[in-house]
Amino acid sequence: MAEQQNDYKGPATMEKITSLAKRRGFVFQSSEIYGGQAGAWDYGPLGIELKNRIAQTWWKEMTQLHDDIVGLDAAILMHPRVWEASGHVENFTDPLVDCKKCKARFRADQIDPEKLAKKECPECGGELTDTRKFNLMFKTNIGAVEDSSSIIYLRPETAQGIYVNYKNIIQSNRMKIPFGIAQIGKAFRNEIVTKNFIFRTCEFEQMEMQFFVKPGTDEEWFNTWRERRWKYYEKLGVKMDHLRWHRHGPDELAHYAKDAYDIEYLFPMGWKELEGVHNRSNYDLSRHMQFSGKDLQYIDQDNGNERYIPFIIETSAGLTRSLLMLLCDAYDEEYVGTGDPATSDKNSDDWRTVLRFHPNLAPITVAVLPLMKKDGLAELAQDIRAELKEDFATDYDQSGAIGRRYRRQDEAGTPFCVTIDYQSKEDNTVTLRFRDSMEQVRVPRSQLAERIRSEIKNYKRIK
Numbered sequence: 001m002a003e004q005q006n007d008y009k010g011p012a013t014m015e016k017i018t019s020l021a022k023r024r025g026f027v028f029q030s031s032e033i034y035g036g037q038a039g040a041w042d043y044g045p046l047g048i049e050l051k052n053r054i055a056q057t058w059w060k061e062m063t064q065l066h067d068d069i070v071g072l073d074a075a076i077l078m079h080p081r082v083w084e085a086s087g088h089v090e091n092f093t094d095p096l097v098d099c100k101k102c103k104a105r106f107r108a109d110q111i112d113p114e115k116l117a118k119k120e121c122p123e124c125g126g127e128l129t130d131t132r133k134f135n136l137m138f139k140t141n142i143g144a145v146e147d148s149s150s151i152i153y154l155r156p157e158t159a160q161g162i163y164v165n166y167k168n169i170i171q172s173n174r175m176k177i178p179f180g181i182a183q184i185g186k187a188f189r190n191e192i193v194t195k196n197f198i199f200r201t202c203e204f205e206q207m208e209m210q211f212f213v214k215p216g217t218d219e220e221w222f223n224t225w226r227e228r229r230w231k232y233y234e235k236l237g238v239k240m241d242h243l244r245w246h247r248h249g250p251d252e253l254a255h256y257a258k259d260a261y262d263i264e265y266l267f268p269m270g271w272k273e274l275e276g277v278h279n280r281s282n283y284d285l286s287r288h289m290q291f292s293g294k295d296l297q298y299i300d301q302d303n304g305n306e307r308y309i310p311f312i313i314e315t316s317a318g319l320t321r322s323l324l325m326l327l328c329d330a331y332d333e334e335y336v337g338t339g340d341p342a343t344s345d346k347n348s349d350d351w352r353t354v355l356r357f358h359p360n361l362a363p364i365t366v367a368v369l370p371l372m373k374k375d376g377l378a379e380l381a382q383d384i385r386a387e388l389k390e391d392f393a394t395d396y397d398q399s400g401a402i403g404r405r406y407r408r409q410d411e412a413g414t415p416f417c418v419t420i421d422y423q424s425k426e427d428n429t430v431t432l433r434f435r436d437s438m439e440q441v442r443v444p445r446s447q448l449a450e451r452i453r454s455e456i457k458n459y460k461r462i463k
Helices: 016-023 046-065 080-086 113-117 159-163 166-173 216-233 282-292 319-330 378-386 402-412 421-425 445-457
Strands: 025-031 041-043 069-071 091-097 103-106 133-136 136-143 151-155 181-187 203-213 243-247 259-267 270-279 298-300 306-308 313-320 332-333 351-357 366-370 394-395 415-421 429-434 442-446
Touching: 016 025, 016 319, 025 243, 041 046, 046 069, 046 181, 046 203, 046 216, 046 319, 080 151, 080 159, 080 282, 113 270, 133 442, 159 181, 159 203, 159 282, 203 216, 203 319, 216 243, 216 259, 216 270, 243 270, 259 319, 270 319, 270 366, 313 319, 319 332, 351 402, 366 378, 366 402, 378 394, 378 421, 378 445, 402 415, 415 445, 421 429, 429 445, 442 445
Parallel strands: 069 181, 366 394, 366 415
Antiparallel strands: 025 041, 091 103, 091 133, 136 151, 181 203, 203 313, 243 259, 259 270, 270 313, 298 306, 332 351, 415 429, 429 442
């Protein structure tokens, strides 16, 4: 496990990440032309590609590489009794206060205790209201008549959709314990969101896997999934010294949890939760069995038809939060000049901004760049791009000096650039450039795709 650190020392700041995200088309403020919608963000051309690749990588890790895990896509709108059974109607609350003067709203547990005791607004010094409980679920109405009988909730988590389908999946897919159910989907929480970009939003996506085990084996499986999830981030090429475990103390444990650990990442704003691994005991299935009146016990046909309510080991990661983590983790500023970097202007061509994504995650895998637009080089480059796009996410750029085009691709995190020059017309070779090292090699056109595949398979992050 990683040695714990206290302070972030990397080149990224949230201001730099936010600026890069907009400039390069990763993330935009939702409804920006109307002043923006707090807590909501839109994912641009590079952002949706990165988000999809994170989701695909996680899905492959959970389902394709595990014979005992299957997938699910449950509806966002669920029967209101689901949220009574889960405890969300009763327990899913934040303590809030409002300022009578500036009308700002704050979480009471995030205000300086002295100011809270004095009922003093941290923004304007005005008087605060008494603390009140505020449920974080979004309410809406279903049907033609809006009354108490038509109230329904946007789901605040994806896990409950798995629990209510657990028996269906056992019966339809002949699953035997231990087994897991994986799901990626949107969730909604009516939280106060004020800073740190997309770290906490009202609308977000979760990547969750619920693993059903026999009581008594839960602690062993809990440790197994902790180990597996740690190794997953190693495969992504994440800086492992920027990860650590945090175990929930008695005061932090959720009402359903027997034990819980978070994988925390050292973001520019400090250590924050990235993924949770929880032993949820048999709380969830027991509650749904009680509220629905349906028998959710597992019948172990291999052990004399023994009946029991399974324990659940949960792994839960935020997809959009993972995207922010990878942007921060990949961000680098590198001196590529020949003088003293200490005296060099950071805005000069002596520096480059680069996103060191693992090639499996990069929004663009290969950029194809003709050295010149004329003399048939552009047409040849387009032919080569057409060959590559069947296997790789490609981009084409013929605008500006080649060095500037390399810099643009570095900033987008593109691991490979292919340059077509006059020699390419003579001997059918191209220049393959590597993002991390900036090394350039000549490769026969016929071997280009296989060389890129090999480089991806054997990729090791330089720094």
